[in-house]
Amino acid sequence: MPKITVAGSSFDRAADESVLDALLRHGVAVPNSCRKGACQSCMMRAMDGYVPAEAQAGLKETFVHEGYFLACQCRPDGDLTLASPDNNAAFQPATVVFTEALGETVHRVVLSPETPLHYHAGQFINLRRPDGLIRSYSLASLPGTIPELEIHVKRLPGGAVSTWLCDTIKAGDPVEVSAPAGTCFYLPTREPQNMLLIGTGTGLAPLFSIARDALHAGHQGGIHLYHGSRSRDGLYRHHPLRDLHAAHDNFHYHPCVSGRDVPDDCIPGRADAVALHEFGNLAGWRVYLCGLPAMVHAARTQAYLKGASLADIHADAFELAGRDENRGAADEAATG
Ligand SMILES: Cc1cc2nc3c(=O)[nH]c(=O)nc-3n(C[C@H](O)[C@H](O)[C@H](O)COP(=O)(O)OP(=O)(O)OC[C@H]3O[C@@H](n4cnc5c(N)ncnc54)[C@H](O)[C@@H]3O)c2cc1C
Structure with a gap:
């Protein structure tokens, strides 16, 4: 059975068990939340042993070089020696x-x-x-x-x-x-580049920041923000976004309502479906997808099939803590 060694103590780990689950089972306190590799709160550092690449996906290059990895995604073949989780440093x-x-x-x-x-x-x-x-x-x-x-x-x-x-x-x-985390962020470009921003529910939060930061930086190229919710009440930044739309020629706000009772100033349908139907070719575009995991994963595939390069698709799936993969409908109720 593979072993994990932390602060001089060794613990067994079942072959299909993640490092996080094994350490928690043995009573080692490791901060954690989503357990799906999204929140990065279970990041640990390997001092010896081989860390599989999937356990370092989404981490900054410097962290990867220093041996940091996500314990919830780590199922190494052999033994690992880890630095003690410092539950307060982060x-x-x-x-x-x-x-x-x-x-x-x-x-x-x-x-x-x-x-x-x-x-x-x-x-x-x-x-x-x-x-x-x-x-x-x-x-x-x-x-x-x-x-x-x-x-x-x-x-x-x-x-x-x-x-x-x-x-x-x-x-x-x-x-x-x-500290701030995640790789779904905006960096200014010199070249004009169109941007497609799709968010459901509070997936608007990062897009609200990205859109305003891009405008603030004088972004050249169209910025198309699609915000989706089942009801008009969920479009909780409707008026500020309408004002932004009116104030900037290159910013376009598209409020989408997927439930019944669609007000006149909103588009009927799911934000991702409406947005991806609108644009036939996304080659050269930058795409940001945030919110409901099912939407983010499906829209990432669709954006790629429509020509956006994988390097230009940035996504944050709002994974809920302690939920399994089969609870898509419940997650939609929660985050949509
Ligand atoms: C990268 C990232 C960014 C995020 N950004 C945001 C954001 O900007 N805004 C935002 O609102 N959220 C965001 N989230 C989600 C957020 O982190 C929390 O998961 C969310 O707020 C729910 O936390 P909670 O403690 O209230 O719910 P939890 O207590 O974790 O429960 C989640 C839901 O599951 C239900 N539930 C819990 N346990 C069970 C069970 N055993 N069986 C069935 N149902 C159960 C609960 O009733 C609840 O509806 C983000 C997540 C990630 C990973």
């Missing part, structure tokens, strides 16, 4: 500045970190509650303008952290935030 204190309802189920939460974060538009943070529970939230704020961080949280019935963020926390409360 987080810093932050204070809640204010919270505000942006509709029936979405709340805007503004946080002030002790040390300002340097992040790219589109990245996410991991937020740790005082009891240690960790969840990921994308940054909706505009990088480089104000030190406060804005996140958009969808209240999920029975959801531990989202109900707490939407219903309980108040100005002045302490939380902890990680």
Whole structure:
């Protein structure tokens, strides 16, 4: 049976068991959340042994070179020796500045970190509650303008952290935030490039940041943002986005409602279906996909089939913690 060694103690690991599951089974405290390789909260460092490439997918090059990997995605053939998980190094204190309802189920939460974060538009943070529970939230704020961080949280019935963020926390409360993570972010280009942004539910948060950052940077090329929800109430940034649309010739906002009762100023249908029907050829485009995992995975394939290069498709699937792959419908209720 393969072994994992941490801080001088060795633990057995079943062949098909992830490093994270094995360590948790043996009582080793490793921070974790989505367990699907998306949130990066279970990142650990290998000091000896071979880490499979899939356990380093999506990590920064420097982290890969230093032997960091995602414990939830790591099922190595042989033994591994790991640096001790430092459960505090990755987080810093932050204070809640204010919270505000942006509709029936979405709340805007503004946080002030002790040390300002340097992040790219589109990245996410991991937020740790005082009891240690960790969840990921994308940054909706505009990088480089104000030190406060804005996140958009969808209240999920029975959801531990989202109900707490939407219903309980108040100005002045302490939380902890990680360094920014994720590779679904905007970098300015000199060449004009069209951009297609598709988000469902609070998948709008990173796109709201990306669109404004691109406009702020004087992006040349069209920016087409499709926001989808089952009801009009879920299009929780409708008016600011309409204003942005009116103010910039190259920014186009397309609000999509997939349920019944589609208001006159919205497009009927799912955001990804509407957007990908609209554009026949995405060669040379940059594509951003955020929100419901089923939408993100399907739209990534469609965008590729329509000519976008894989290097130009950036995606953040909002994987829910502790959910299995077969709960697509429940996830849609939660994040759509
Ligand atoms: C990269 C990334 C970025 C993200 N960005 C955002 C964002 O910007 N905004 C946002 O709102 N969310 C975002 N998420 C999702 C977020 O991290 C949380 O997963 C989400 O807020 C739910 O957390 P929770 O603690 O409230 O719910 P949990 O307590 O984790 O529960 C999730 C849902 O599953 C249900 N559930 C829990 N356990 C079970 C079970 N055993 N059987 C059946 N149902 C169950 C709950 O009732 C709830 O509806 C992101 C996720 C990732 C990975």
